[in-house]
Structure formats: C-alpha cells, structure tokens
Amino acid sequence: MAARKYEQRLRAERSEATRRRILDALEQRLREAPTQPISIEEVAHRAGVARTTIYLVFGSRAGLFDALATELWNRAGLPGLTEAVAHPDAREHLRGGLRAGIQIYAALRDVAVALFSMSALDPESVGGAIARLEERRWGGMQHLARRLGEQDLLRPDVTVEEAADVLWMLASFASFDALYTGRGMSTDEVARVLVTTAERTLCR
Amino acid sequence: MAARKYEQRLRAERSEATRRRILDALEQRLREAPTQPISIEEVAHRAGVARTTIYLVFGSRAGLFDALATELWNRAGLPGLTEAVAHPDAREHLRGGLRAGIQIYAALRDVAVALFSMSALDPESVGGAIARLEERRWGGMQHLARRLGEQDLLRPDVTVEEAADVLWMLASFASFDALYTGRGMSTDEVARVLVTTAERTLCR
DNA sequence: AGTTTGAAATACAGCTTGTCAAGTGAAAAT
DNA sequence: ATTTTCACTTGACAAGCTGTATTTCAAACT
Numbered sequence: 201m202a203a204r205k206y207e208q209r210l211r212a213e214r215s216e217a218t219r220r221r222i223l224d225a226l227e228q229r230l231r232e233a234p235t236q237p238i239s240i241e242e243v244a245h246r247a248g249v250a251r252t253t254i255y256l257v258f259g260s261r262a263g264l265f266d267a268l269a270t271e272l273w274n275r276a277g278l279p280g281l282t283e284a285v286a287h288p289d290a291r292e293h294l295r296g297g298l299r300a301g302i303q304i305y306a307a308l309r310d311v312a313v314a315l316f317s318m319s320a321l322d323p324e325s326v327g328g329a330i331a332r333l334e335e336r337r338w339g340g341m342q343h344l345a346r347r348l349g350e351q352d353l354l355r356p357d358v359t360v361e362e363a364a365d366v367l368w369m370l371a372s373f374a375s376f377d378a379l380y381t382g383r384g385m386s387t388d389e390v391a392r393v394l395v396t397t398a399e400r401t402l403c404r
Numbered sequence: 405m406a407a408r409k410y411e412q413r414l415r416a417e418r419s420e421a422t423r424r425r426i427l428d429a430l431e432q433r434l435r436e437a438p439t440q441p442i443s444i445e446e447v448a449h450r451a452g453v454a455r456t457t458i459y460l461v462f463g464s465r466a467g468l469f470d471a472l473a474t475e476l477w478n479r480a481g482l483p484g485l486t487e488a489v490a491h492p493d494a495r496e497h498l499r500g501g502l503r504a505g506i507q508i509y510a511a512l513r514d515v516a517v518a519l520f521s522m523s524a525l526d527p528e529s530v531g532g533a534i535a536r537l538e539e540r541r542w543g544g545m546q547h548l549a550r551r552l553g554e555q556d557l558l559r560p561d562v563t564v565e566e567a568a569d570v571l572w573m574l575a576s577f578a579s580f581d582a583l584y585t586g587r588g589m590s591t592d593e594v595a596r597v598l599v600t601t602a603e604r605t606l607c608r
Numbered sequence: 609a610g611t612t613t614g615a616a617a618t619a620c621a622g623c624t625t626g627t628c629a630a631g632t633g634a635a636a637a638t
Numbered sequence: 639a640t641t642t643t644c645a646c647t648t649g650a651c652a653a654g655c656t657g658t659a660t661t662t663c664a665a666a667c668t
Contacts (some may be wrong), residue, residue: 211666215614235526239655250616255657257614317524320517322439334586365587366601372586374578382538382576383569397570401601414635419645443624454647459626461645 219257222247223268227311234310240264266327269315273333276304285340290347294398297344298371299391305376306387313381316373341367348402355404363402370398423461426451427472431515438514444468470531473519477537480508489544494551498602501548502575503595509580510591517585520577545571552606559608567606574602 225247229238240261244251258264280303284296305312319330345364348354354363369375371394379390429451433442444465448455462468484507488500509516523534549568552558558567573579575598583594 209666211612211614214665218615235528237526237655240657241655251656252617252658253615261656313524317521320521321525322441324439362597365583365589365597368587369579369582369597372578372582374576374582375573378573378576378578379569383572385569393566393569393573397601397605401604415643415645418635422645441624444626445624455625456627456648457646465625 218247218249218253222249222254222257222264223271226264226268227272230311230314234314260327262325262327265315265318265325266329268311269326269329269333272308272311273304276307280304285343290344290351290353291399291403293344293347294367295395297340298394298398301371302376302380302387302391302394305373306380309377309380312373313377337371338364338368341371353403355402358402366401367398370394422451422453422457426453426458426461426468427475430468430472431476434515434518438518464531466529466531469519469522469529470533472515473530473533473537476512476515477508480511484508489547494548494555494557495603495607497548497551498571499599501544502598502602505575506580506584506591506595506598509577510584513581513584516577517581541575542568542572545575557607559606562606570605571602574598 222243226238226243229243229246240254241251243264244254247254254264258267277300280300281297284293284300287293287296315326315330319326323331342364344367345354345360348363349360354360375394376390379385379393380387385393426447430442430447433447433450444458445455447468448458451458458468462471481504484504485501488497488504491497491500519530519534523530527535546568548571549558549564552567553564558564579598580594583589583597584591589597
C-alpha cells in the first residue's frame with residue numbers, strides 16, 4: 201500500500217505523514233469510543249483530511265482497517281514475542297509467549313475488540329488482516345506444541361495435536377479478554393491464570 | 405413485548421404468528437449468510453411483511469435482535485442446562501453443564517457469532533440481551549465454583565474465586581468456537597477438551 | 609519554466625435506518 | 639347487520655453512510 205517508489209523525498213515524507221495521521225485518527229477514535237459505529241467521514245475529519253483522501257490512500261474502508269490491524273501488530277508485537285519463541289526451553293517459550301501475547305492484547309485491547317468482532321461478522325470488512333494474523337498464530341501454536349513434545353514436557357496422555365488445540369484456545373484474544381475485561385484482572389493476573397491452565401492441562 | 409391483553413383469540417394468534425415469522429426469517433437469514441450485513445428490509449421481505457411492521461412489533465432494529473437472542477436462548481437452553489445444574493455431585497454438574505452449554509452453542513453457532521460480535525462492537529445494538537445472558541452465566545459459574553469448593557473437589561491451591569474465573573473463560577462462547585469452528589472439532593471433542601482442561605486446572 | 613502528483617472539493621447514485629400519516633380489511637363488539 | 643377496533647400495509651420522507659468520478663490546486667520535482 202502506498203508503495204510507490206520515490207526519488208522525491210519531501211513528497212514521500214508528506215505522503216507517509218498523511219497516511220500515519222489517518223491511521224492515528226482511527227486508532228484514537230477506536231480507543232475513545234470502541235462501542236460506537238465509525239464513519240470514514242469522522243476519521244477523515246479527525247485526521248484533518250478529506251474523506252476521498254482515505255479512499256485514495258487505502259482503497260476502501262476495509263483497506264483502512266486492514267492497514268491499521270497489520271500496523272498495530274507489527275508495532276506492538278514483534279519484539280517480545282520473537283524473543284520468547286527463541287528461548288531454548290520450551291516451557292519458558294510457553295510462559296514467555298503467553299505473557300508477550302497478553303501484553304500485546306492489553307496494549308491494543310479496545311482496537312482489538314473492534315477488529316476481531318468486525319472480522320467475525322465479516323472477514324472481508326477488515327480486508328482479511330485478522331484472518332492472516334490468526335493463521336500465523338495457529339502456526340505458532342503448532343510450533344510450540346511440537347517443541348513441548350520434543351522436549352518431553354507433555355503429559356503422556358496428551359498428543360502434540362491436542363496440545364496445539366488447547367494452546368490455540370488459551371492464547372486467543374477472546375480468552376484474554378474474558379479475564380481482562382470480563383473479570384477486570386490485571387495483565388499479570390491474566391498471565392498467571394492462562395499459564396497455570398496451560399501447564400496443568402498439558403504438561404507433566 | 406406484544407403483551408396486549410386480548411379477549412380476541414384470532415387476532416392475538418395472528419399477531420403472534422407474524423412475530424414468529426419475523427424472528428424465523430431473521431434466524432434463517434443469519435444461518436444462511438452469517439457474514440453479510442443484514443437490512444431490516446431484507447428480513448421483512450423474507451417474512452412477507454412490511455418493513456414498518458417490524459418497527460411496529462419490535463420497536464427498533466436492536467429490539468428485534470434482542471428478541472431473537474432471548475427467544476433462541478430459552479428455546480435451546482433451559483432443559484439440558486437446568487438438569488445439569490441440579491445434579492447433586494458438583495463434578496457431574498461441571499461436566500454436564502459444560503456439555504449442555506456446548507450443545508446450545510453448537511445449535512446456535514451462526515446466530516450466536518453474529519449476536520456476540522454485534523454485542524462486542526456495541527451492546528446497545530442487540531438491546532443488551534447478550535449482556536444480560538452473560539451476567540446470568542457469570543452467576544452460574546460462581547455457583548458452580550462454590551459447589552466445587554463445598555464438596556472439597558478443588559485443588560488446595562485454587563480458591564473458589566479463581567475457579568469461577570477459569571470456568572467463566574472456558575465456558576464462554578468464544579472458547580467453544582475457537583475449537584468448534586477454529587479447529588473443526590465436533591461437539592463431543594470440544595466437550596472433552598474443555599472438561600479436561602477445567603478438571604486438570606481446578607480439581608484435585 | 610514546465611510537469612508531476614498528493615490531496616481537496618464537489619457532486620453523484622445507491623443503500624441504510626427510523627418516523628409519520630393515511631389507508632385497508634378482517635375480526636370483534638353491539 | 640352495522641359499527642368499531644386493530645394488526646398490518648402503503649408510500650413518502652429526512653438524514654446518514656459508502657464508494658466513485660471529475661475537476662481543481664498548489665507544492666515538489668526535473
């Protein structure tokens with residue numbers, strides 16, 4: 201998106217700035233009033249931009265939300281998560297991965313609620329961004345389950361596939377939010393509950 | 405709703421029939437195309453009714469969805485669930501309650517996705533029906549946790565409050581659907597995973 | 609100086625929701 | 639048998655939204 205090649209610095213910078221202002225406006229609006237329908241007009245107004253500019257830059261309403269989802273994830277997600285995944289001990293991988301994921305979910309909570317719900321109602325409405333992220337997450341859970349199996353950390357009555365399924369459920373945004381928003385827990389408390397649940401269910 | 409007192413049988417019956425036709429049309433439409441925006445016009449057309457009639461009967465779009473949610477729940481929920489709750493053994497209460505809940509979720513899956521997502525985006529848009537159901541569910545989880553504690557079935561390091569929190573998360577529609585739709589499991593498999601997770605995490 | 613181009617302005621068609629006024633026809637009351 | 643009642647219809651309306659197309663502008667580049 202907006203991936204035109206420029207020799208022209210200033211124009212490229214201004215263009216990028218406009219793009220960011222729009223995404224920031226959308227994010228801010230989602231945080232301020234997550235439970236209210238959003239019009240592109242409103243986002244444009246907040247960004248100090250014409251409505252048509254948003255269509256020009258992002259192609260469509262769905263493209264805008266898609267861009268926000270992917271941008272936020274990259275901004276909030278990569279550092280902690282990749283560090284956790286790299287840990288040689290699979291059990292620490294499990295713990296650190298869950299904690300890192302929860303940090304991301306908490307940082308993006310209001311925005312994530314909107315994006316996940318929109319995607320559930322109609323995956324197209326967020327341009328498939330959530331579906332792509334969830335597919336990556338599923339890959340991550342399979343990887344983690346495999347490593348737990350390789351290091352002989354799984355209970356004898358739990359297969360690698362079953363472990364992946366349980367991790368998939370527990371590491372979902374919905375599980376996080378059931379405890380974080382639904383029960384008013386802190387991120388540390390949520391992490392404790394989810395890690396405990398995962399370990400008691402899956403590990404020896 | 406539609407609570408006018410009639411001496412007139414026939415008119416009351418026809419009125420009820422209209423109401424049901426509208427709700428059936430909405431439910432059918434949600435099952436056929438869960439991921440497509442729904443217009444009241446469309447529901448009215450399917451029900452063979454004027455659009456204004458829907459506003460007349462249900463007051464608003466939100467009132468319509470509210471009515472559908474409460475009606476479906478009562479239709480699908482009460483028998484199995486109340487039976488499970490009545491079991492003298494709290495452990496069987498846990499198992500039967502989860503199984504019964506899962507049966508409900510599965511029967512209403514497509515409709516439930518829409519209703520829960522709509523409620524997450526804007527609780528008002530379904531007239532608060534989902535919020536009320538979830539509050540009752542929370543009461544049920546607290547009750548179950550208390551019974552597990554009373555019958556000394558909880559692990560010594562698990563408090564009644566913590567048990568209620570975990571049950572709240574595991575018995576949510578989101579947890580069910582992560583496995584049912586997300587992983588393509590059957591209801592029996594979902595029940596096995598959820599019951600196992602709950603018991604290993606909470607019970608001695 | 610002349611050209612590119614990111615963005616604005618304006619207008620449009622088509623779809624929503626919600627409300628309102630007036631009308632119809634069949635069941636109920638007398 | 640006639641009148642009343644009422645569930646429902648019809649048609650119209652204001653207001654808001656999305657998406658697109660056309661034209662214009664001014665800053666940035668060559």
